[in-house]
Amino acid sequence: MIQDHEFISFKEVPGPTKEEIRCLLLCKSEVSNEDIVVDIGCGTGGITTDFAKVAKKVISIDKNPNAIELTSKNIKKHGVFENVDLIENDAISALKSIENFDIVIIGGSGGDLDEILELVFSKLNKNGRIIVTGILIETKYVAIKKLKSLGLEPKVVEVTISRGNSIGLGTMMLAENPIAIISSKIK
Numbered sequence: 001m002i003q004d005h006e007f008i009s010f011k012e013v014p015g016p017t018k019e020e021i022r023c024l025l026l027c028k029s030e031v032s033n034e035d036i037v038v039d040i041g042c043g044t045g046g047i048t049t050d051f052a053k054v055a056k057k058v059i060s061i062d063k064n065p066n067a068i069e070l071t072s073k074n075i076k077k078h079g080v081f082e083n084v085d086l087i088e089n090d091a092i093s094a095l096k097s098i099e100n101f102d103i104v105i106i107g108g109s110g111g112d113l114d115e116i117l118e119l120v121f122s123k124l125n126k127n128g129r130i131i132v133t134g135i136l137i138e139t140k141y142v143a144i145k146k147l148k149s150l151g152l153e154p155k156v157v158e159v160t161i162s163r164g165n166s167i168g169l170g171t172m173m174l175a176e177n178p179i180a181i182i183s184s185k186i187k
């Protein structure tokens with residue numbers, strides 16, 4: 001796994017999805033070298049970079065041009081640029097021109113999650129997987145409600161990573177934000 005500090009950062013772009021969460025996403029998505037992955041809200045490129053090491057192809061979308069530039073730098077830094085397509089656009093417009101994919105990771109939706117889920121559900125291949133990562137309560141609520149309304153059975157886990165920090169007396173654990181991983185598989 002690539003550690004968080006190994007990604008180039010821009011102050012205008014949120015940092016990468018934390019290393020341990022990227023690790024869980026790789027496992028939960030069951031990604032293989034036959035899969036085409038769509039990363040919605042690629043940001044720094046943390047998820048794009050890790051998935052590009054395993055998947056056949058990653059299509060990375062972000063509406064923020066700085067995020068696309070940063071993801072481009074990070075995939076080059078980590079040597080995985082050959083199987084990554086970058087799309088600078090909002091997710092809904094970008095998805096309209098993409099077909100035949102196997103896994104969708106949604107890490108940024110800007111209030112359009114309901115419509116994004118509807119679109120990806122109509123376009124995913126058989127055995128497709130949808131994964132939403134959510135920090136906001138509203139994101140978790142919309143994701144669960146929408147996936148159920150599409151006839152799917154979302155699995156929900158919430159993870160809080162704590163990191164050991166050395167202080168004078170020993171090691172103190174400091175917690176990161178809890179993050180929900182909401183996943184569904186199309187049968």
Ligand SMILES: C[S@@+](CC[C@H](N)C(=O)[O-])C[C@H]1O[C@@H](n2cnc3c(N)ncnc32)[C@H](O)[C@@H]1O
Pocket residue numbers: 013014015016017040041042043044045046047048061062063064067089090091092107108109110111112
């Ligand atoms: C928290 S960051 C994702 C970090 C990323 N997973 C990583 O590992 O580097 C969320 C990103 O979603 C993007 N975003 C939010 N709403 C979007 C939308 N509707 N369409 C495309 N990108 C969107 C933001 O511009 C931001 O860069």
